[in-house]
Amino acid sequence: MRPGSRRPRAAGSSPGAAALPGPGPGRGSGPGPGPGSGLGWRLRARLRRFTRLPAPFVALAAAAAALLLLFGLVGPRGEPGTQPPPPEPALGALLAPLDPQRLRERFLRPLLRERVPGGPGSRDARQHIARCLGALGAGWHVESDAFEAETPRGLVTFTNVVATAAPDAPRRLVLACHYDTKVLAPERGGHRVFVGATDSAVPCALLLELAAALDRPLRRAKDAGAEVTLQLLFLDGEEAFEEWSPRDSLYGARHLAARMARTRHGPHGTQISAMELLVLLDLLGAPFPAIHSHFPPTLKWFLRLVTIEQQLRRLGLLHAGPQDPPFFRLSPAPGPVEDDHVPFLQRGVPVLHLIPTPFPAVWHTLEDTEANLDPATIADLAKILVAFVAEFLRL
Ligand SMILES: [Zn+2]
Numbered sequence: 001m002r003p004g005s006r007r008p009r010a011a012g013s014s015p016g017a018a019a020l021p022g023p024g025p026g027r028g029s030g031p032g033p034g035p036g037s038g039l040g041w042r043l044r045a046r047l048r049r050f051t052r053l054p055a056p057f058v059a060l061a062a063a064a065a066a067l068l069l070l071f072g073l074v075g076p077r078g079e080p081g082t083q084p085p086p087p088e089p090a091l092g093a094l095l096a097p098l099d100p101q102r103l104r105e106r107f108l109r110p111l112l113r114e115r116v117p118g119g120p121g122s123r124d125a126r127q128h129i130a131r132c133l134g135a136l137g138a139g140w141h142v143e144s145d146a147f148e149a150e151t152p153r154g155l156v157t158f159t160n161v162v163a164t165a166a167p168d169a170p171r172r173l174v175l176a177c178h179y180d181t182k183v184l185a186p187e188r189g190g191h192r193v194f195v196g197a198t199d200s201a202v203p204c205a206l207l208l209e210l211a212a213a214l215d216r217p218l219r220r221a222k223d224a225g226a227e228v229t230l231q232l233l234f235l236d237g238e239e240a241f242e243e244w245s246p247r248d249s250l251y252g253a254r255h256l257a258a259r260m261a262r263t264r265h266g267p268h269g270t271q272i273s274a275m276e277l278l279v280l281l282d283l284l285g286a287p288f289p290a291i292h293s294h295f296p297p298t299l300k301w302f303l304r305l306v307t308i309e310q311q312l313r314r315l316g317l318l319h320a321g322p323q324d325p326p327f328f329r330l331s332p333a334p335g336p337v338e339d340d341h342v343p344f345l346q347r348g349v350p351v352l353h354l355i356p357t358p359f360p361a362v363w364h365t366l367e368d369t370e371a372n373l374d375p376a377t378i379a380d381l382a383k384i385l386v387a388f389v390a391e392f393l394r395l
Pocket of ligand 1: 182199239364
């Protein structure tokens with residue numbers, strides 16, 4: 001991914017706008033507006049109208065809205081008050097199957113090697129992902145989306161992995177990460193290779209751990225014919241081979257989003273319109289991540305993460321204590337970040353981009369290794385995400 005400049009971006013939301021409590025009741029509950037939809041302008045127009053009201057009324061309304069949002073009374077699907085936090089015993093039972101040792105040893109370690117598109121590490125990573133999901137009871141449907149694309153290094157074969165718990169379910173909560181590694185210039189005189197622990201082996205391992213921890217409830221939901229299922233995207237070719245550009249980056253995401261937009265799903269939609277929300281994980285695993293909301297249409301979902309984190313900290317269920325800086329921040333994102341969500345966002349998919357800004361200090365260096373990961377942060381993120389996914393899917 002690439003940290004974007006502060007210039008206005010095509011998606012129509014400035015970093016400042018992203019921090020505002022944009023979605024009001026009843027707004028943005030379906031697929032969010034895509035690029036060029038002018039959301040930023042509409043939001044600003046609404047704010048202008050708002051500021052013509054008497055000042056005490058504005059202050060009172062703003063305070064009430066802030067409280068509602070802060071305490072997470074707006075549910076994941078924009079249904080105020082319908083998603084009370086689960087009671088402590090239920091939360092404990094939900095989180096109990098998470099296993100940090102399994103995450104690290106079974107899911108993460110085999111990924112900690114070079115995973116350059118088209119190479120043996122990439123092939124082994126895909127086989128590993130398919131094996132891990134295949135061993136679960138939820139009966140994951142795992143497909144490969146292989147294609148060739150022209151790159152600055154010539155023709156390269158890329159392969160995305162698309163795993164769906166219940167392929168026939170009408171709608172999908174999609175979690176995504178990239179599994180390729182950047183090709184770094186060889187170390188002078190050294191033998192180390194770039195293994196991209198945070199970029200993005202840990203996000204891939206988190207997705208596998210989530211699938212394992214939620215295996216039984218996912219199976220039950222599938223058997224019960226639940227409306228919304230879980231889909232996992234392991235994307236190839238996120239990294240640029242040379243200079244980041246629209247043509248040299250996001251190879252897998254661009255190909256898959258275009259393919260999904262052409263692939264029918266259900267009587268009236270496509271695989272893209274079936275995506276209720278795309279949660280993209282990237283650069284996770286280093287200590288003290290600061291993750292911000294990037295898109296006003298999905299702020300309500302971001303606020304659920306804020307609330308879940310606060311609740312787990314209060315209950316003493318995280319390594320991080322109530323006094324530690326939160327992972328999920330209400331402050332504005334320092335700026336936009338170009339990443340695998342872009343081709344999906346451009347097609348109207350609502351996106352939560354879970355990426356720390358600033359990036360980890362080890363980003364795109366040979367130091368992005370297991371030794372520099374923070375297991376406590378990874379375990380805490382896994383708990384927050386499991387609670388979020390279970391709530392979203394009503395597991
Ligand atoms: Zn990278």
